[in-house]
Amino acid sequence: MSSPCKRREMDVMKLMMSDYSVEPINDGISELKVEFHGPKDSLYEGGIWKIRVELPDAYPYKSxxxxxxxxxxxxxxxxxxxxxxxxxxNQTWSPMFGNIKILF
Known part of the structure; x- marks a missing residue:
């Protein structure tokens, strides 16, 4: 099993290789700004949505x-x-979840 630090790096790399715009905040991988377009055929279509993701030091063991x-x-x-x-x-977080699955 990989260390929490390695897992965080792998999950951030997967997110950066996705169709979403991902930028680190403060030159690190613990805080990220993610932008994505609203899904087609939804009320959110045409919108550009911005989220902030903070990965704690204990990630993936902490949500x-x-x-x-x-x-x-x-x-x-x-x-x-x-x-x-x-x-x-929050309550039912498990290390088996990854950022890509949770976010989108």
């Missing part, structure tokens, strides 16, 4: 923090803070 930077109205997003409110990110 990431994910929040929208721009305003979005969705039942799983806190309207004031932009935090994504899903039990899979």
């Amino acid at each position: 990431p923090s994910i929040g929208f930077v721009n305003k979005i109205f969705h039942p799983n997003v806190d309207e004031l803070s932009g935090s994504v409110c899903l039990d899979v990110i």
Whole structure:
């Protein structure tokens, strides 16, 4: 099994190789800015959505923090803070989840 640091690096690389725009914040891999287009044939089509992802030192054993930077109205997003409110990110997190699966 790889170390938490290696796993974080691998998950960030997978995210960077995806169809999403990914930029590190503060020249590291613990904080990322991710931009993606709203899915076709959805209420979000045509929008560009920006999220901030924070990976804790204990990632993947501790869940990431994910929040929208721009305003979005969705039942799983806190309207004031932009935090994504899903039990899979908070209470039921498991190291088997990866950022790509959780985010999109």
